[in-house]
Amino acid sequence: MTKVKIPSHLLTCPVVFISTSYGEKRDIMTATAMFISEKEPLLAVSVAKDHLTADLIQESGAFTVVVASEDQRDLYKKLGSLRGEEVDKFAKLSIQTLPGRAGKAPVPEGAAGWFDCEVSSRHWVDGYTVVIGRVVGYEDREKQPLVWQKDSLFTLKEF
Numbered sequence: 739m740t741k742v743k744i745p746s747h748l749l750t751c752p753v754v755f756i757s758t759s760y761g762e763k764r765d766i767m768t769a770t771a772m773f774i775s776e777k778e779p780l781l782a783v784s785v786a787k788d789h790l791t792a793d794l795i796q797e798s799g800a801f802t803v804v805v806a807s808e809d810q811r812d813l814y815k816k817l818g819s820l821r822g823e824e825v826d827k828f829a830k831l832s833i834q835t836l837p838g839r840a841g842k843a844p845v846p847e848g849a850a851g852w853f854d855c856e857v858s859s860r861h862w863v864d865g866y867t868v869v870i871g872r873v874v875g876y877e878d879r880e881k882q883p884l885v886w887q888k889d890s891l892f893t894l895k896e897f
């Protein structure tokens with residue numbers, strides 16, 4: 739059994755990609771997300787302030803949470819290490835994206851689903867911007883999602 743050295747690593751998290759675009763710029767990074775409420779469709783993400791993603795959320799007032807699928811295990815690592823300030827990750831990794839999303843953040847093909855969000859509020863916590871987003875559109879692509887805990891990846895098993 740793996741010993742947990744960082745407390746947050748004990749928490750089971752959905753693996754998501756936060757996709758953003760503003761003008762000619764676009765970016766996508768590996769992260770996690772949680773729902774704030776069900777009736778009001780609000781969810782939260784936490785983005786380090788020095789990430790291009792944080793700048794693009796601030797400039798556009800929007801972001802898309804992409805639910806990573808079990809087929810995107812390779813992508814999760816690459817999007818969690820490349821820096822959008824240095825490289826256009828979509829071009830560098832030849833990421834194919836879903837059609838019909840002009841003016842919105844791109845969604846990689848093969849995702850388990852996605853949520854388009856408008857920024858509802860932002861909170862600054864240490865070096866992070868915690869962004870509460872209101873879901874204004876979503877799609878279930880009916881694939882198995884990717885889950886993360888103790889630095890390992892899992893997928894779901896129904897009881």
Ligand SMILES: Cc1cc2nc3c(=O)[nH]c(=O)nc-3n(C[C@H](O)[C@H](O)[C@H](O)COP(=O)(O)O)c2cc1C
Pocket residue numbers: 753765766767768769770784785786788789790791792814815817818819820821822823886
């Ligand atoms: C499993 C995993 C989860 C991550 N979660 C977050 C997160 O919630 N917030 C964050 O700021 N960075 C997170 N990261 C790190 C970013 O994905 C990484 O720093 C990325 O390169 C930032 O991209 P950007 O500079 O293009 O915005 C995570 C990385 C991994 C591998």
